[in-house]
Amino acid sequence: MSLSSYASRTRYRLGGGIAFVVAVLLALVALDVPLRAILTVGFAERSLRAASPIALAAVGGLYAEKSGVFNIGLEGFMIFGAVTTAAMAFVLGGDSPGQPDLWVGIVGAVVFCTLLSVVFATLLVRFRGNQIVAGLAVWFIGLGFGPFIAVLLWGNRNSPGLVSVRQVSIPVLSEIPVLGPVLFETSPLVWLALLVAVAAWVVLFRTKYGYWLQAAGENPEALDTAGIDVARVRFAAVVFSGALAGLGGAVLFAHAGSFNGTGDTMVNGRGWIAIVAYLFGNYNPLGAAGAAVLFGGLENLQIQFQTAGIAFPNKLMDLFPYVAVIAVLTVWGSTRMPSAVGEPYESED
């Protein structure tokens, strides 16, 4: 695909996204829905909080897929990230862990998920495992062992209320109307997610490591010829994706304050939504983060509808993000995936 058609495709996609949002807003106005009660500052802040875990996992998954490995196990790594953070905070701080315990828990979860994904990457890259089946397996293992750990520690699939991250307010900047409370009086993990997305964009498109990564997915033979070990690049990308998905799970826990392991656990499909977020963001870390904000907003519509006095069953409102995922895949399903995705690369020597 030529560069120009790539650019026009991106523009078309962006235009489509904006048109969709505008159409929804117009429909709401036409139906006399009290928009001002829905689009509040609190809503924006909550949406960014909800978007952070999805954005982190999406950036990770994007790196793996750019390198040529479809990491379908994001959801599983997120479950491990959430339960590990909860478990470490509990072990360190008992029934009422403090902020330091929480932060150690977050770091611990990232380390643990990095180790898990080293195993996962070895099985995929070294032993050429089936990427789709092995990725599903990571999810199932998380669905089993996540609640297992919870029952061991708390005698229940759900943890008691433990600790959530303390909001940080930056003086002066937080005084700015609208933007202040949304961006400068919020969870520091929202900033972390934003920082990761920007850094990921810079590395991917402006450094030689980023070019290696892209080449590993688009044209592994050329990269091999240039003397770079394709398997190593992919290995690193998969480990990175697992670590970031784990961080996403940790952030999810840190915002919620307790671990919930009933049903599909508290992660509840966010890892799958992350995959759709980077597809929708056209394999661009910033685009993926933007799509994550869209899904984060849908997750929080419920509270807004309630305050605006619109009666709609909660159980059905919870399904909005999933319906949106299907709509996105149907309308923008035609994403351009890196050409060597899913293909184990076997070097000549």
Place this chain on the structure above:
Amino acid sequence: MSDADSGRVRDRLDALAERALDMTVVERFALAVASTALALFIGLLVVAASGYDPVAFLGYIFEGSFGDSNATARTLKFGTLAILTGVAVAIAFRAGVFNIGVQGQFVVGGFVTVVTILWLAPLLPESAVGGVALMLLGTGAGVLAGGAYAAFPGVLKAYAGANEIITTIMLNFIAVGAVGYLVEGPFRGEGNRAPNTARLPEYVSLPQVVFDSPDFSLVGFGVALVVVVGVAVVMARTRFGYDMVTSGYQLSAAAYSGVDAKRTVVSTMTFSGMVAGVAGAVFAIMVQGYYSDPGGIATYGFDAIAVSLLAANNPLGVVPAGLLFGGLDSAGTHIGINSDVPVQLIDGIIGLVVLFVAIPELFRMAARRTGLGGESR
């Protein structure tokens, strides 16, 4: 995906399928046994690491699966569901379509079965014959509903390029949420405290043969075996089955022989969802006798993926694999009652089985290293 892109992805999947087909029957059997054994072994290590007695745990597994007639009935009950959902998965996987949505199709099929029976019951005589008629009609409705719920992602994949792995997973969440809403509100039985539908009438139940169990009937197990044989015949002996299997083996070859790839995707998904609908109907009629919030119903549709993979996606192989998983689930129930080890461990072990089945190379290498099996390819 554009056509060129999806073609490329197809080629990759074809390559994977080809590698799998390179394996001999003996190799596949060895892979299934080795995967299960290794997963169980890791499970026992976790049990020991958590401070429990792994030997006692292993004892519970055997006792809980075939220890007495109660345990055997329970194993056959879970086995029936694992076999039916496993066949549903096998149909799709065999054709190269990743239907991860069997759980959702199972839920929708079961719910529609119950609603249909409750709706028709006043119109038919309250007798054994009426009961059989209601079960047949209800199951028919459940099969149609399951098929339709699977056809939808099939159409999205074939005509809009929407990745079926993700759409079917989303449809699982939607099925559980939507049916959960329906049993809680509009379809809740009168005077029910719990979010359940009304109970099916007494005479709508399968007869007790050999085993005397409130939630298992040998007739249900027989239905599963009949479905297995039916699916095996369709796959091996009909044009439709041939098209499906060739599409799964190599899409380009199928296209040359005149197979309409898009229609095959839709019909494969529909067929797979219909079998999931049978599983849902059997669960609703034989096990529950009403429908509850599906958030609390076990994820048979996920275990089914492991069952199908263990059986190398062969409908006949699903029977032993399904019984194995029926045994594991049954042992899980036993462990939940008799020991402190969290039963969620069984789900984790099932996940490990799926992981190991995906990596035949690991066992090949191990076999070469240890000099077992010896043959190199």
